[in-house]
Amino acid sequence: MAHYDLIIIGTGAGGSTLAYKLAPTGKKILVLERGNYIPREKDNWSTQAVFLDAKYKAKENWLDKNGQSFHPGIHYCVGGNTKVYGAALLRMRAEDFGEVEHYGGTSPAWPISYEDLEPYYAEAEKLYYVHGERGIDPTEPPASTPYFYPPLKHEARIKELFDDIEQLGLKPFPLPIGAKLGEDEVGTAPPVLDRFDGFPDPSETKADAHVAALRPALHHENLTLMTDSYVERLITEASGKAISEVVVNRSGNIEHYSADLVVVACGAINSAALLLRSQSEMHPNGLANSSGVVGRHYMAHNNSAMVAISRKPNHTLFGKTLGLNDFYFGSDDFEYPMGHIQMLGKSDPLMFREDAPKLAPGLALDYIAEHALDFWMTSEDLPDPNNRVTLTEDGGIQLHYTENNLEGHKRLQKKLRWILEHVGCEKHWLPNNLYLGKKIPIAGTAHQCGTIRFGKDPANSALNEYCGAHEVSNLYVVDGSFFPSSSAVNPALTIMAQALRVGDYLIREVL
Ligand SMILES: Cc1cc2nc3c(=O)[nH]c(=O)nc-3n(C[C@H](O)[C@H](O)[C@H](O)COP(=O)(O)OP(=O)(O)OC[C@H]3O[C@@H](n4cnc5c(N)ncnc54)[C@H](O)[C@@H]3O)c2cc1C
Numbered sequence: 001m002a003h004y005d006l007i008i009i010g011t012g013a014g015g016s017t018l019a020y021k022l023a024p025t026g027k028k029i030l031v032l033e034r035g036n037y038i039p040r041e042k043d044n045w046s047t048q049a050v051f052l053d054a055k056y057k058a059k060e061n062w063l064d065k066n067g068q069s070f071h072p073g074i075h076y077c078v079g080g081n082t083k084v085y086g087a088a089l090l091r092m093r094a095e096d097f098g099e100v101e102h103y104g105g106t107s108p109a110w111p112i113s114y115e116d117l118e119p120y121y122a123e124a125e126k127l128y129y130v131h132g133e134r135g136i137d138p139t140e141p142p143a144s145t146p147y148f149y150p151p152l153k154h155e156a157r158i159k160e161l162f163d164d165i166e167q168l169g170l171k172p173f174p175l176p177i178g179a180k181l182g183e184d185e186v187g188t189a190p191p192v193l194d195r196f197d198g199f200p201d202p203s204e205t206k207a208d209a210h211v212a213a214l215r216p217a218l219h220h221e222n223l224t225l226m227t228d229s230y231v232e233r234l235i236t237e238a239s240g241k242a243i244s245e246v247v248v249n250r251s252g253n254i255e256h257y258s259a260d261l262v263v264v265a266c267g268a269i270n271s272a273a274l275l276l277r278s279q280s281e282m283h284p285n286g287l288a289n290s291s292g293v294v295g296r297h298y299m300a301h302n303n304s305a306m307v308a309i310s311r312k313p314n315h316t317l318f319g320k321t322l323g324l325n326d327f328y329f330g331s332d333d334f335e336y337p338m339g340h341i342q343m344l345g346k347s348d349p350l351m352f353r354e355d356a357p358k359l360a361p362g363l364a365l366d367y368i369a370e371h372a373l374d375f376w377m378t379s380e381d382l383p384d385p386n387n388r389v390t391l392t393e394d395g396g397i398q399l400h401y402t403e404n405n406l407e408g409h410k411r412l413q414k415k416l417r418w419i420l421e422h423v424g425c426e427k428h429w430l431p432n433n434l435y436l437g438k439k440i441p442i443a444g445t446a447h448q449c450g451t452i453r454f455g456k457d458p459a460n461s462a463l464n465e466y467c468g469a470h471e472v473s474n475l476y477v478v479d480g481s482f483f484p485s486s487s488a489v490n491p492a493l494t495i496m497a498q499a500l501r502v503g504d505y506l507i508r509e510v511l
Contacts, residue, residue, distance in 0.1 A: 007262050008031045009246070010264070012479060020217045023219075024220065032257075033229060038083055047351055050084075051351060061396075063396065072445050078225070082208040086197040087179065087206050088320065089128055089176050093139050097110045103407040105405065107486075111461075131147065131149040138326065154322065157319075165423060168422055171326055172324050173325070177320060194317055197320065229250045229251075230250075231247065233277050234278040239282070240282025245257070263475075264476070268452070268481040275289060276294060291459055294451065296385045305374070307352065309373075310425045323340065328340055331415070336407070339409060339488040343376070347369065379405070379412055381404055388451070449491055450484070455484060466501070467482050
């Protein structure tokens with residue numbers, strides 16, 4: 001059985017970032033990824049291929065809490081879900097690390113503070129080429145450095161919208177976006193940004209985990225990537241206290257590897273599933289799960305996408321440059337958090353072919369597309385132990401999820417409507433269900449987190465503050481699983497920052 005110093009399972013935001021951090025140590029590292037590279041091809045930017053044919057989505061179905069099958073919005077490939085993410089890379093607010101009272105209940109505190117993560121947020125922003133500007137977003141947490149890259153320029157219609165929103169007394173801000181524009185390389189032609197949200201980027205301008213972190217890590221000869229390598233289970237030595245074997249289905253063949261350290265970074269749902277599958281005599285509830293929390297407290301945000309039809313045409317190519325946090329913590333008429341608003345990439349007629357005729361009767365699809373302004377709203381969902389990942393009898397995934405804390409989200413929708421009615425939009429609103437694929441809300445697993453929470457007390461958490469398992473000495477989980485609460489900003493930058501923090505700890509104390 002081949003032995004490594006470290007095995008990392010999964011190449012998404014968590015796994016690739018950790019690989020980047022640890023590759024220069026010279027340690028022998030094996031990275032296992034169940035998927036393959038997404039080819040760079042025309043279809044990457046095709047609405048038909050990406051949204052309607054779901055070409056790059058995982059070809060598997062899961063069950064919901066009622067046993068109904070659905071096709072999840074999940075991607076198994078080098079770079080994981082970051083291959084199709086929008087690259088909106090925001091820090092959590094400092095307050096999100098403490099207890100926060102919501103209309104629907106209490107969001108629990110994290111075992112670390114914002115200050116603990118701050119240096120790693122800065123490191124992650126640099127690594128992922130985040131373009132932004134501090135001092136404008138009224139809720140932004142304190143930062144030790146300015147952004148390393150200037151904010152992306154708004155296209156004309158978005159700049160106009162930005163100014164109009166400011167005229168209402170609000171504080172829109174340049175949305176921090178991870179984009180590798182080549183400013184620091186001589187002789188690079190200027191890229192034209194297009195279609196980040198939901199699409200892979202064949203120009204590789206989008207700073208996803210593959211492009212920004214894993215590829216540079218692969219320049220180190222001590223790091224090996226194996227694709228098409230699905231980790232079936234983790235086996236412990238007889239005491240149950242350390243992993244002794246990683247069982248891999250590699251292109252149909254079963255192979256076994258061992259390592260001093262094993263890092264699970266399969267994404268919140270698949271990491272929980274892997275630990276549950278690795279149940280044994282010493283770990284009857286699943287690996288590292290005496291607390292019973294593994295798989296529980298699944299969160300994915302209360303998200304909605306909305307298309308407003310503006311009276312003026314919107315010929316924007318890349319609209320994802322505007323964010324709004326004025327209602328993040330509440331407003332004069334609602335004392336609880338509502339959440340965050342950002343723009344999406346520009347929609348096209350195919351994206352709302354089905355919804356538009358019902359919701360905006362009389363308006364032609366082409367007119368709607370030409371005048372559409374696309375928004376994404378995120379509000380916090382609360383960790384409920386009954387919202388959980390379990391395994392079906394045949395080893396498949398069942399995702400039990402009941403929405404909660406919806407009042408703040410509804411209020412946020414109303415606020416956005418009010419704003420847009422005052423900046424020259426028609427009173428037509430299309431909930432854009434095609435974002436993330438099918439019209440089944442639970443399929444929107446983009447912001448999945450929380451299923452293997454970290455904490456100080458092993459009785460109600462599975463991981464310690466460095467994401468090491470309380471019960472298994474050589475097991476770490478470095479992906480969205482560790483979140484005890486979901487905040488209301490996109491999760492990837494926090495996953496990346498914590499991966500860098502864990503990497504630092506491993507270099508300092510363990511490797
Ligand atoms: C359409 C879309 C848009 C998004 N936009 C944004 C955004 O703008 N900003 C933001 O912050 N976030 C965004 N997100 C969310 C972001 O992509 C995720 O938060 C992030 O990728 C999660 O990182 P992760 O490491 O937890 O898991 P993932 O990125 O999901 O990576 C997990 C990896 O593990 C692999 N894997 C799974 N199981 C196994 C196994 N058993 N064996 C081997 N390998 C395995 C998977 O193939 C995958 O490569 C978006 C997501 C989607 C889908």
